[in-house]
Amino acid sequence: MTGKGAAAIMCEQEPDIDRKAMAEIVHAILSNGESALFSEFGRQRKLPSGTHLFHRGHAGNTMYVIVSGCIELDFGEDLVVKSLGPNEFFGELGLLIGDHQRTAGARAVQDSIVLELDHDDFQRLVDRDPGLLAYFLRRTIMRVVSNEQVLIRQLRRRNHDLETALDNLYVTTHQLTHTRELVRTDELTGLHNRRGLALYLQDCRAQENSAPQGLLLIDCDQFKQVNDVHGHQAGDRVLQSVANILRSVATEPDVACRLGGDEFCLLLRSADQDSLQHAAEFILSAVHGLIDRAHGVPHVCPVSIGVCLIDPQTDWSEWYARADNALYQAKRLGGNRLHWSRSATATP
CATH class of the missing domain: 2.60.120.10 (Jelly Rolls)
Structure with a gap:
């Protein structure tokens, strides 16, 4: 060696x-x-x-x-x-x-x-x-x-493990929050979907004196014609435009929701007959403004609105039935208008 x-x-x-x-x-x-x-x-x-x-x-x-x-x-x-x-x-x-x-x-x-x-x-x-x-x-x-x-x-290893666990918890919490938002949110418009509406109403019932006081039920007129003539992308853009208008009307305690298809609703937490009338007229005015500025492919179409004051002691099914009846009357009269429920205290 x-x-x-x-x-x-x-x-x-x-x-x-x-x-x-x-x-x-x-x-x-x-x-x-x-x-x-x-x-x-x-x-x-x-x-x-x-x-x-x-x-x-x-x-x-x-x-x-x-x-x-x-x-x-x-x-x-x-x-x-x-x-x-x-x-x-x-x-x-x-x-x-x-x-x-x-x-x-x-x-x-x-x-x-x-x-x-x-x-x-x-x-x-x-x-x-x-x-x-x-x-x-x-x-x-x-x-x-x-x-x-x-x-x-x-101790260092334990602190490292603890930091890792906290990071994982943060990521998981973020994912759960994101998932919860996806579950309650309409993917196309970003408004609440039916599940989001149900959760909103559940939260309202859990809080004393926090039930909504007014409901607007909104439906697009001639929406099928937009899809048939201009395609579904144009139809999606119409729905998104209506959603943006409702979002601009809703304040923090209110909720705007896409119920499905071309049907929307706006629940107002604090409302009286004058504020509901003003909200419905604003929606119609905003729609007309977009229609007037459109050239070629429409960005929105006319809407009909059923309006009602609601009794906090009753439930959603009764609110919806009254607003839907008013919406039907607006459609029967030619659409592109608002109509109050007959149960309203007065008809403007």
Whole structure:
């Protein structure tokens, strides 16, 4: 083997040797000499299964060495729980710095025996074998640093997972909101569809004194002729124009809806006879304005409107029946007009 090859093998082996040495330093198991020394000064304590030695966050100045059984260290915050067995130790910071807040809770998970050592015991250990204790302290400090690094990595990983979960939750919430809007919205016009109208009425019933007071039922005149002569794209543009006019009339608490085909409705939350008359006349005027400006392919067609004041104590089916009857009368009279329901208090 060449010198270069031997050197390469040495370089590959050295990291492994360093890792093994580091593992030995930070390992929480006492050597035979340390175990004998600690047993000389520690006091044995029996712990029935389930006994808590201390809780996370409580102050303490005592170190423990496990003689038999198993002790569980719980660092909380969804971090990894450690299980320690015979000759392993914990709580050593109590000997080094005195009273301090425990970073983990300690509980016997089976019948166990531990050695307890306090600060006075630590002084006696120093007097008895300072060299052995110095090596133990070096291992202890390295172990504390290593444990803290592990905890930091775990916390960072948990925070990353939490950020990822929050991002996923945001995306899911956005998708649900978008889906909910699609379910209640007419795709062509952007107005409410029948389901959106039903949900709107459901919300109104849930709120006291918030039922609509007026209804306009709107139907396009000669809409089939637009489709037959100019095609369905022209028909779609007509429906979108009517929708835009209704959208401009509706205030925030009102709702404009495409009921299907070329039939629309406008429910007004706060309305009286004058405001309903004004809204219907505005729709007719806006339609006439678009018709007058059209050249060739129509952007809109005339509409008929059934108008009624509604009783909040009744339901949609009765409101619709009254407005539909008024709409039928408007159609029978030639369309391109508004007509009031006979149940209105007065006919303009």
